[in-house]
Every structure is written in structure tokens, then in C-alpha cells.
Amino acid sequence: MLFQIAAISLKEFKILIKDLEALALLFAMPVFFILVMSFALEGVFETGTANHPIEILLVNLDKGPMAKQISKDLETVKGLRVIAEIDGRALTRHRAEALVRERSSPMAILFEHDFTESIERFLVSSKADLPRVFLTIDPATNRQLLAPVQAAVGAFVERRIAIARQIHQIKERFSEWGNEADAFMPSQAVLSEPFSPAVDLAILSPAGTASDIRPSATEQNVPGYTIFGVFFIVLPLAAGFMRERHDGTFQRILAAPISKWTLLVGKLLPYYIINLVQIGLMFTVGAFVFGMHFGTLYGLVPISLALAACANGLGLMVAALGRTEAQIGALGVFFAVVLSALGGIMVPTFVMPQVMKTLSQLTPHSWALSGYHDVMLRGLGFADVWEETAILSGFAALFFLIALWRFRFSA
Amino acid sequence: MTGPMIFVKGLKKAYGPSVVVHGLHFQVERGECFGLLGPNGAGKTTTIGMISGLIPPSAGVVQIDGISLSAHPREAKVNLGLVPQEFALYPALTAMDNLVFFGRLYGLWGRSLSDRAAYVLKAVCLDDRAHMTVSTYSNGMKRRLNLAVGMLHDPAVMVLDEPTVGIDAHSRHAIMNSLKDLIRSGKTLLYCTHHLWEAEALCSRVAIMDSGRIIAMDTPRQLILEHGTGLIHVDLEHPVHGHLLETLDRKGAIRRLSERFTGFQFQSPRPNVDLERVLKMAGECRTAVRSAQLLEPTLETVFLNLTGRSVRD
Numbered sequence: 001m002l003f004q005i006a007a008i009s010l011k012e013f014k015i016l017i018k019d020l021e022a023l024a025l026l027f028a029m030p031v032f033f034i035l036v037m038s039f040a041l042e043g044v045f046e047t048g049t050a051n052h053p054i055e056i057l058l059v060n061l062d063k064g065p066m067a068k069q070i071s072k073d074l075e076t077v078k079g080l081r082v083i084a085e086i087d088g089r090a091l092t093r094h095r096a097e098a099l100v101r102e103r104s105s106p107m108a109i110l111f112e113h114d115f116t117e118s119i120e121r122f123l124v125s126s127k128a129d130l131p132r133v134f135l136t137i138d139p140a141t142n143r144q145l146l147a148p149v150q151a152a153v154g155a156f157v158e159r160r161i162a163i164a165r166q167i168h169q170i171k172e173r174f175s176e177w178g179n180e181a182d183a184f185m186p187s188q189a190v191l192s193e194p195f196s197p198a199v200d201l202a203i204l205s206p207a208g209t210a211s212d213i214r215p216s217a218t219e220q221n222v223p224g225y226t227i228f229g230v231f232f233i234v235l236p237l238a239a240g241f242m243r244e245r246h247d248g249t250f251q252r253i254l255a256a257p258i259s260k261w262t263l264l265v266g267k268l269l270p271y272y273i274i275n276l277v278q279i280g281l282m283f284t285v286g287a288f289v290f291g292m293h294f295g296t297l298y299g300l301v302p303i304s305l306a307l308a309a310c311a312n313g314l315g316l317m318v319a320a321l322g323r324t325e326a327q328i329g330a331l332g333v334f335f336a337v338v339l340s341a342l343g344g345i346m347v348p349t350f351v352m353p354q355v356m357k358t359l360s361q362l363t364p365h366s367w368a369l370s371g372y373h374d375v376m377l378r379g380l381g382f383a384d385v386w387e388e389t390a391i392l393s394g395f396a397a398l399f400f401l402i403a404l405w406r407f408r409f410s411a
Numbered sequence: 412m413t414g415p416m417i418f419v420k421g422l423k424k425a426y427g428p429s430v431v432v433h434g435l436h437f438q439v440e441r442g443e444c445f446g447l448l449g450p451n452g453a454g455k456t457t458t459i460g461m462i463s464g465l466i467p468p469s470a471g472v473v474q475i476d477g478i479s480l481s482a483h484p485r486e487a488k489v490n491l492g493l494v495p496q497e498f499a500l501y502p503a504l505t506a507m508d509n510l511v512f513f514g515r516l517y518g519l520w521g522r523s524l525s526d527r528a529a530y531v532l533k534a535v536c537l538d539d540r541a542h543m544t545v546s547t548y549s550n551g552m553k554r555r556l557n558l559a560v561g562m563l564h565d566p567a568v569m570v571l572d573e574p575t576v577g578i579d580a581h582s583r584h585a586i587m588n589s590l591k592d593l594i595r596s597g598k599t600l601l602y603c604t605h606h607l608w609e610a611e612a613l614c615s616r617v618a619i620m621d622s623g624r625i626i627a628m629d630t631p632r633q634l635i636l637e638h639g640t641g642l643i644h645v646d647l648e649h650p651v652h653g654h655l656l657e658t659l660d661r662k663g664a665i666r667r668l669s670e671r672f673t674g675f676q677f678q679s680p681r682p683n684v685d686l687e688r689v690l691k692m693a694g695e696c697r698t699a700v701r702s703a704q705l706l707e708p709t710l711e712t713v714f715l716n717l718t719g720r721s722v723r724d
Contacts (some may be wrong), residue, residue: 011508248497248499252560255495257489
């Protein structure tokens with residue numbers, strides 16, 4: 001039986017090698033995606049860091065000192081770059097809106113001419129309107145990007161108002177002292193100094209995970225597009241069965257004294273090996289071209305073995321369900337592309353609505369990605385990824401069962 | 412073992428309510444070439460598929476050299492060499508690669524495999540093309556290689572489904588010679604074809620199938636004696652004139668007739684007499700005859716007689 005499995009596998013390899021273009025495509029496609037998407041999405045993953053700060057426009061029409069002080073405060077924030085002037089001229093509302101509209105900048109902050117006055121009114125009368133800051137935003141701006149900017153602006157404005165309130169209260173308390181009360185006031189020089197961060201927010205990973213690794217665009221994309229590429233094996237695998245049926249060679253194999261298992265194992269083994277080579281190659285490209293962290297090998301191996309089994313199972317299922325080449329093509333593309341999108345390969349699941357997040361859990365892609373991220377980004381090992389491995393193996397078993405149920409072992 | 416090489420009893424295949432093979436019963440003796448004849452759709456390929464273990468029968472028994480195909484498929488298949496109607500070859504691989512692959516499925520390995528592959532390639536006159544990819548082969552060469560693959564593991568029984576379809580005279584000749592060699596060497600052949608002259612040349616017995624049933628089974632000679640009639644083929648200058656056919660029919664000059672655009676053919680137990688009558692009647696009907704041909708009784712006329720249509724219809 002082993003001889004027969006080896007014979008079928010060798011034949012399959014020979015045929016695959018004859019079609020080098022198709023084989024090259026199988027390897028080139030995920031590499032291409034990894035390169036393009038890593039470079040293209042570098043901004044998304046790096047934006048907000050000191051190297052790639054978020055640029056925000058600031059239009060200061062305030063006649064008082066408050067907006068200017070808040071502007072200085074914002075300039076101290078790492079990951080933000082405040083642009084209040086262009087070509088040596090202060091930004092106007094009109095210009096800032098035009099820049100946002102043209103998508104040159106994601107957002108603009110506007111302080112009205114009575115901003116300082118509005119704060120003072122608010123301090124003396126609780127019935128006065130709240131001081132208002134305007135944020136002009138490109139509707140396409142990523143909400144994830146917007147949230148920290150909103151938080152920073154809000155925090156600095158509130159902090160300035162809090163200090164102004166304290167000064168106002170001190171002045172009221174010591175009003176009978178006349179000018180002597182000024183002795184208790186902080187000097188104007190001190191008040192106009194920009195705030196330095198009042199607290200150091202140290203970001204830590206949970207205990208048991210590697211704390212010093214932050215995901216780069218590559219570390220997000222390499223596992224993602226590797227999974228994407230691995231599932232593309234569905235197409236040549238299923239088409240291979242269809243071709244055998246069409247050419248009549250399947251009949252001849254069925255007429256030979258071999259078992260169904262010999263036939264299936266012999267047919268699938270080359271594709272399984274190709275999948276593993278694909279995974280190895282993609283991760284090697286990630287490591288050598290982009291300096292990607294691998295994580296632990298004994299964590300990656302079980303996920304990879306289960307992932308390849310899953311892709312092969314899916315391929316066999318498509319071969320069993322498809323009755324024509326067109327059906328196989330459509331089913332193959334559906335499973336390879338649509339499940340990838342749903343599984344968080346193309347769009348991270350954290351930006352998906354809840355219902356889509358739930359649906360993504362029904363795809364093997366999502367679990368494979370989660371497993372790889374656990375190993376690569378969270379530094380976890382085999383003991384911690386057994387759940388993902390088991391679920392992937394479960395998917396593989398399900399696909400194989402459906403395939404065996406529907407597969408036609410007859411001419 | 413002394414029993415029949417192929418034993419078929421009550422073999423039936425139904426797809427839902429549609430029965431395509433109705434309870435066949437026949438056996439093929441050792442060293443016999445047995446022909447399974449019939450037009451397209453007669454159920455020949457389905458029958459061969461069931462005998463080769465490719466199609467599960469709905470009912471019935473198939474034994475190869477006394478081994479039940481359903482109970483012991485692997486043991487039974489070892490004795491069986493299939494030459495399917497399709498080329499059943501990997502076009503991307505060379506002839507030798509194809510043979511090596513299929514040989515390994517039958518447990519051949521190493522020197523015995525390469526010797527056997529070289530032998531069958533020589534037997535079908537392809538030994539000088541062994542290392543060419545099959546995609547560069549002509550149809551005739553593919554047919555010959557198809558036969559070589561079936562012969563590769565030296566099976567006691569060979570099942571051949573239309574092995575000469577769509578090929579040139581040279582390849583047909585090479586295949587016929589190879590088959591005669593196989594018969595001489597004592598192999599058992601189940602030969603499925605609609606080229607009836609091939610069956611006459613090769614088969615010691617034939618079964619004629621129509622609509623999933625065997626309607627006659629005997630030696631070709633005996634079938635011709637029992638059911639064969641002479642065949643008269645008449646070509647006219649102009650399209651067939653209805654009046655002439657009606658006259659022929661009315662005066663009892665024809666028994667079974669097939670009509671074509673500018674001609675017709677009919678069977679006659681007394682062809683010489685009837686040919687004269689037809690020519691005379693054509694003259695009376697003022698129909699110009701371009702040619703008239705008188706054919707000896709053959710399996711073709713046997714088939715026409717039994718089924719009322721030509722095997723190629």
C-alpha cells in the first residue's frame with residue numbers, strides 16, 4: 001500500500017512540476033500579497049507612533065491665550081504633529097477645511113475667537129454654555145485613529161479649564177485682599193508653559209506573553225496572507241480530481257487493486273507537502289525581508305500542520321461537491337477568498353461589527369490567524385495554542401467527512 | 412481453477428427508476444475472446460464498468476477467475492486489465508512515466524516494471540517514442556499506449572472498451588495485431604465494440620446488446636447462419652422517391668429497410684433475385700439508379716435484422 005501511495009504521490013508531483021507556472025503562482029501569490037499589503041498598510045499599523053505621527057491641523061482664532069496654550073500642550077504628545085501654520089502663515093478655517101476635504105489631512109481642530117471668553121463665562125456662571133472645540137474630520141478617517149486624538153484634545157482642554165477654575169476660585173476667596181491675592185497665584189510664565197505628560201502610561205502585555213513584541217505590518221500580514229495562500233491549494237487540488245475524471249485516468253486507477261484510502265492519501269500528500277513548503281517559505285520571506293518575529297517553532301508547527309490539513313480537506317470537499325469545472329472554480333474561489341475576508345485575513349476582525357466577528361469564528365482562517373498571532377505576537381507556545389490547533393483539526397475532520405460522504409468512488 | 416474466467420449472473424444497473432442494464436447473464440471461458448456488441452446507449456460501457464469494478468451494480472454477481480468482485484475487489488482486480496474508451500493517460504507525462512505509474516499501482520517495481528514497460532511498448536510499436544510526452548502523440552498512438560497500459564501487468568483477463576475508435580488505419584492494424592497476439596498467448600478478452608467486422612475477426616463468441624439486454628449470443632458464424640441476410644444497397648441519382656419505396660414495399664420486395672437521402676438499403680434472403688426486381692421497379696418508376704451493391708450476410712446484417720437498425724445509428 002505504501003508503494004502505491006508513493007507511486008500516486010510521485011505521479012502527482014511530476015504533473016504539478018510540469019505546470020511550473022501554476023505552481024509558481026501558488027507560491028508567488030501570497031508573497032506578492034505580503035509585500036504589497038505590508039508596504040501599503042505600514043502607515044495604518046505605524047501611524048500614531050513617534051516615527052509616523054498623526055498630523056492634525058489646528059486653526060486658532062481665539063483672541064485669548066487658552067487655545068494657544070492647548071496647542072502647545074498637544075505638541076508635547078508623542079505620535080501627534082500639530083500643524084498650525086503652512087508656509088509661515090497661520091491656518092484659516094477655509095484652508096483647513098479644504099485640506100481635510102482633499103484628504104491631505106485626516107482632521108482639523110478649530111478654536112473660535114471667543115474660546116477663552118467662553119471658558120471664563122463658564123467659570124462664573126453655571127448656566128453659561130460649555131466651551132466648544134470644533135473637530136473637522138474627513139468622513140473616511142479611521143475611527144480607531146480618531147479616538148486617541150479626541151481623547152488628547154479633550155484631556156488638555158479640561159485640564160486647562162480645571163486650572164482656570166482653581167485660579168478663579170482662589171481669586172474669589174481672596175478678593176478682599178485686593179492685589180495682595182496675586183501673591184498666591186501661579187505666575188503667568190508658569191501658566192503658559194506647555195504641560196508635560198502628568199503620567200507615564202507604560203504599555204504591558206499580559207503575564208505569560210512576550211512583553212517586548214509589538215505587531216508590525218509584516219507580522220500582521222505574513223500569517224494572514226500565508227493562510228490566504230494555503231487555502232488557494234483548494235483550486236488545483238479539486239481541479240486535479242476533476243481532470244482525472246475527465247481524462248479517464250480516474251477510471252483506470254479505480255480499476256487497479258488499490259483501496260480508497262491509498263488513492264486519497266496518495267493524491268493529497270503532494271498538496272499537503274506543498275502547503276507546508278508554502279508556509280515555510282512565507283515565514284522565511286517575512287523573517288529575512290522584513291525582520292519578522294517567528295515566535296516559537298514548536299508553537300508554529302502544530303498550527304501549520306492543522307492548517308494544511310484543513311486546506312486539503314476543503315480541497316477534497318470541493319472536489320466531491322463540484323460536478324463541473326465551473327462549479328469547482330466557483331466553489332474554490334468562494335472558499336479561498338470569501339472565507340479569507342470573513343476570517344479576518346483581509347480586514348482585521350476587530351474593526352468588524354459584532355455579527356461579523358461572530359461569523360468569523362466559523363471560519364478556519366480566523367482560528368489559524370489567531371493561532372499564529374498567539375505564537376508570533378504573544379510569544380505563546382504549543383501548550384497555549386492547542387485550542388486553535390484542535391479547532392483547526394476539527395474543521396479538517398469536518399471537511400474530510402463531508403468529502404468522503406459525497407465523493408464518488410465510481411466512474 | 413477450471414471455471415469460466417468471467418462469470419456474470421443477473422447483472423443489473425438502475426439509476427433511480429431508469430434501468431440501463433437488465434439482469435445480464437453470460438460467461439467468458441479461459442482463453443476466449445468474447446465480443447459485446449451494440450449501438451451507443453445499448454448499455455455496453457455500463458456493463459464493462461460493472462465488470463471492471465468501476466460502477467457498483469444494482470444487483471447481480473460478477474466473478475473474475477472465480478473471485479467475487481464485490482466481496483474481494485482487490486484480489487479480483489489483480490487479474491483484470493482495463494482498456495477504457497477514453498485515452499486514460501496523463502498527457503503531461505511521457506509514455507514511460509505513464510506505464511511506470513500504472514505499473515506501480517499493480518505492485519510492479521524496479522527491473523520487472525521497466526522490462527515489462529519496454530515489452531508492452533514494443534508490442535504496440537511505440538518503443539521508439541517511450542520518452543515523448545503523451546500530449547505530443549497522435550490519437551492512434553494514444554490508443555496504442557492505452558492498450559499497452561492495460562497489458563502492462565500481464566493480466567489474465569483484458570476488458571477492452573472500443574479500443575480502435577477514431578484512429579488511422581496504421582494504428583488500427585497495430586492494435587488488431589496486438590490483440591491477436593494476446594488471444595494466441597491464451598489471454599481472455601472481453602471486447603466491446605461497434606465495429607462488427609472487428610468482432611468477426613477476433614471473437615469466438617459474441618453477445619448482441621440492445622437497450623440494456625442481450626438479444627442474441629453465439630459464435631459469429633452461427634449468428635450469421637441464423638439471423639444473417641444479404642444486404643442490398645441502392646444509390647439513386649436523386650433523393651429517394653416515396654413512390655418507389657411504396658411500390659417495393661407493396662410488392663413484398665423488401666423485408667427491412669433503412670432509408671437515406673439519395674439511397675436505401677434492405678435485407679434479402681434471396682439477394683440476387685431481389686436486386687433484379689428492384690432495378691426493374693426503379694425503371695418502372697422512372698427513377699435513375701446510380702449504383703447497386705450486393706453485400707454478403709455479416710454481423711452487421713444480423714444486427715440490423717435483430718434490432719431493426721444499424722449498429723451506428
